[in-house]
Amino acid sequence: MSEFKIVSGRSNRPLAEKVATALGLSLSGVKIQNFSDGEIWVKYEENVRGVDLFIVQSTHAPSDNLMELLILIDAARRASAKRITAVIPYFSYARQDRKDQPRVSITAKLVANLLTEAGADRVIAMDLHTPQIQGFFDIPLDHLYASTALVKRMHLENLDRLAIASPDVGGVKTARAYATRLDADLVVVDKRRPAHNVAEVMHIIGEVNNKNVIIVDDLIDTGSTFVKCAEALKNKGADRIIGVCTHAVFSGAAIEKINKSDAVSKVFVTDTIPPHWDSPKIEIISIAELLAEAIVRTHENASISSLFEIVR
Ligand code: R5P
Numbered sequence: 001m002s003e004f005k006i007v008s009g010r011s012n013r014p015l016a017e018k019v020a021t022a023l024g025l026s027l028s029g030v031k032i033q034n035f036s037d038g039e040i041w042v043k044y045e046e047n048v049r050g051v052d053l054f055i056v057q058s059t060h061a062p063s064d065n066l067m068e069l070l071i072l073i074d075a076a077r078r079a080s081a082k083r084i085t086a087v088i089p090y091f092s093y094a095r096q097d098r099k100d101q102p103r104v105s106i107t108a109k110l111v112a113n114l115l116t117e118a119g120a121d122r123v124i125a126m127d128l129h130t131p132q133i134q135g136f137f138d139i140p141l142d143h144l145y146a147s148t149a150l151v152k153r154m155h156l157e158n159l160d161r162l163a164i165a166s167p168d169v170g171g172v173k174t175a176r177a178y179a180t181r182l183d184a185d186l187v188v189v190d191k192r193r194p195a196h197n198v199a200e201v202m203h204i205i206g207e208v209n210n211k212n213v214i215i216v217d218d219l220i221d222t223g224s225t226f227v228k229c230a231e232a233l234k235n236k237g238a239d240r241i242i243g244v245c246t247h248a249v250f251s252g253a254a255i256e257k258i259n260k261s262d263a264v265s266k267v268f269v270t271d272t273i274p275p276h277w278d279s280p281k282i283e284i285i286s287i288a289e290l291l292a293e294a295i296v297r298t299h300e301n302a303s304i305s306s307l308f309e310i311v312r
Helices: 013-022 064-078 107-118 131-136 147-156 169-181 224-235 254-260 288-299
Strands: 004-008 030-034 040-044 052-056 083-088 122-126 141-144 162-166 185-195 198-205 212-220 241-248 266-270 282-285
Touching: 004 013, 004 288, 013 052, 013 288, 030 064, 040 064, 052 064, 052 288, 064 083, 064 107, 083 288, 107 131, 122 288, 131 141, 141 288, 147 169, 147 241, 147 266, 147 282, 147 288, 162 169, 169 185, 169 212, 185 224, 198 224, 212 224, 224 241, 224 254
Parallel strands: 004 052, 052 083, 083 122, 122 141, 162 185, 162 212, 212 241, 241 266, 266 282
Antiparallel strands: 030 040, 185 198
16 A cells, blocks of 8 residues: 555544544644744644645634644645645534625635645545535545444434434435434424524424434534424423434533433534533544545545445
């Protein structure tokens, strides 16, 4: 096998280390420092000339994580890496993906442009807010689904009388994939957003009385959508309510809301964003092996479509 190397930015080094360990490698050396005013400085500590380089960096807040990724890519390009793959377990700014009102930005496209302009040759991302974001890139993007790991864990819960709930219409395809794999019914929650980070449940489409329900979402941010959905489902007679989400953004009072809600019994999240919370209700399922498999297959120019199959 020709050479490939993995480096990590500072946003989620524990995940990058797990990925490297799964491949029997160590992370390659890169020094990252801040100047007094906060500006980021990067230097590869080993030769990357001619190397197939994978840079692991989630871009959750602060935006410096995104800037750091761009600088890592730029430095690798200037050091003559043969191919640069940005491995972005959590791709931020993805929710602004269309001009839904006049005079707003499409930040998902902006970030795609920035990554390409910095010198990325490929991207590996996981559970993008909408799959259409792939089309914002003119370089290859491999889109992985955490459901590959999460469904396996859900099987261990041995839930009968099960329904899978999508907290909005946009999530129906993913929820249906879970429902198929877990032999469950599908429920759709009709949600409205009167303002940023405020969610209101309008209707529940489907039967939940006396059922165990798994709410599936790509991310939980303020927890407003998730907790409101859980409470609406509880009011309709749902039994045990579990959340499954890929990206544990958890901003503001999200953790307090989840901890306090009697409707929520447990939440499963992945490690695309490092844990910055403490909750007895939350369990982390690592997606490191999935990323490792995607990296090695990318390096070998092998198919990674079998890693996608869960959401077909
Ligand atoms: C919305 O389309 C997303 O899938 C999430 O449901 C949403 O972004 C979660 O945000 P919050 O936790 O702030 O309600």
